[in-house]
Amino acid sequence: MTEEAYKKLQSLIAIGEELNFYYKNDEYWISYGRDGESYLARSRDHYTQEFSNYEELFEKATIEGIKISEIYPKITWG
Template sequence: MTLKEFIEFQEGIAIGEEYSFTYQKEEYWISQNPGACYLTRVRGSFTQEFETSEALFKDGTIEGRLLSEIYMDIEW
């Protein structure tokens, strides 16, 4: 994913869109319900919950790394 795509990804999630993506051959989902955003690894259904999409991108991690640190290795 390019930086431009990552910004579009963040903007889409901010308006309520949901996405699946792959990082290091693992599938992940970003989903939403009113008042919550979720980052879920499909294998094992490991889920992190956040109050807002901003919090997801500020605090959400995959393998201990922030999404902003690994976006270039995300495939969607």
């Protein structure tokens, strides 16, 4: 994923879209709860991280211990 595509993904999440992406052959989903909380979930085993909002998700969510903001070039979107 390019930096431009990563920014687009962030903007879509900011307006309430729920999206999936792939990293190392695993599918992940970013979704929302009723009170604005955000989730990053891995499809194969339903491992889920919960955050108070989408901003916190993009600041703190990790995959294999690495922040999403550091691995986005290796992410395939949708």
